[in-house]
Amino acid sequence: MRVSRRRLLADASGLAGLSALGLAQQLASRYLLAQEPAASKTEPPESKTFNEFTPQGEKAVKKGEDFLVKTMHRDGGCGGDVGQPQDIGCSAMVGLALMAQGNTPVEGNRSREVQRLVSYILRCTETMPNDDITSQTGTQLQNKIGRHAHSFFAALFLAQVIGEGWDTELVREGLRRVVRAIVGSQTNDGHWGNQS
Numbered sequence: 001m002r003v004s005r006r007r008l009l010a011d012a013s014g015l016a017g018l019s020a021l022g023l024a025q026q027l028a029s030r031y032l033l034a035q036e037p038a039a040s041k042t043e044p045p046e047s048k049t050f051n052e053f054t055p056q057g058e059k060a061v062k063k064g065e066d067f068l069v070k071t072m073h074r075d076g077g078c079g080g081d082v083g084q085p086q087d088i089g090c091s092a093m094v095g096l097a098l099m100a101q102g103n104t105p106v107e108g109n110r111s112r113e114v115q116r117l118v119s120y121i122l123r124c125t126e127t128m129p130n131d132d133i134t135s136q137t138g139t140q141l142q143n144k145i146g147r148h149a150h151s152f153f154a155a156l157f158l159a160q161v162i163g164e165g166w167d168t169e170l171v172r173e174g175l176r177r178v179v180r181a182i183v184g185s186q187t188n189d190g191h192w193g194n195q196s
Contacts, residue, residue: 061101064097065097065098065101065110067082068094068097068098069094069098069110069113070082071084071090071094072094072113072116072117073086075120075123076091076116076117076118076119076120077090077091077117077120078090078091078093078094078117080139080140080141086120087134087136087139087140087141087150088120088121088124088133088134088136088150088151088153088154089139089141089142089145089149089150089152089153089154090141091117091120091121092117092121092150092153092154092156092157093153093157094117095114095117095118095121095157095160095161096153096156096157096160098110098113098114098117099114099157099160099161099164104161104164104165104166105118105161105164105165105166105167106164106165106166114161115166117157118158118161118166118167118171121154121157121158121174122170122171122174124154125154125173125174125177125178126174126177128177128178128181129181130181130184132147132148132150132151132181132185133150133151133154133178133181134150134151136150141153146192146193147192147193148182148185148192151178151181151182151185152182154178155175155178155179155182158171158174158175158178159175162175
């Protein structure tokens, strides 16, 4: 049984106050029991919980998610709009948005799209120049945030993917490459130049 970091952390947050050993024992017993066939028990009646999302809000989120997926190209990269050339920063932001909705490379309605985004970013890290994840310049993202924005967003996305149960070592190596480029492009004053 694969358990994502997101699910594990959600379960662990409900067990606050336990020692590390107690927390590990509780989580292990939950997942071991989850693998056993369910015994015939009467389920307790569902308690009413507060739902902060209205149907209109959920519809708006779904519409936004659908738009983001439409910006995806066949190779897994995303552009700033439908039909626009893909870039690494936009692809990473789409990945972050899909993951914020509970999707990971191994679970969720959009897990396949997250996998494609991870693969695209990793392919970019294999051919990246020494000082940045891309040699592209003048992209919309760079014009708004700075030259190294693609590297920063790619690092954030890959860091979120780690621990989600899919090609972890490949993701870690891609993240190492991006971090080396970020560190290598930092000035002696601690910033990334007047363009970032």
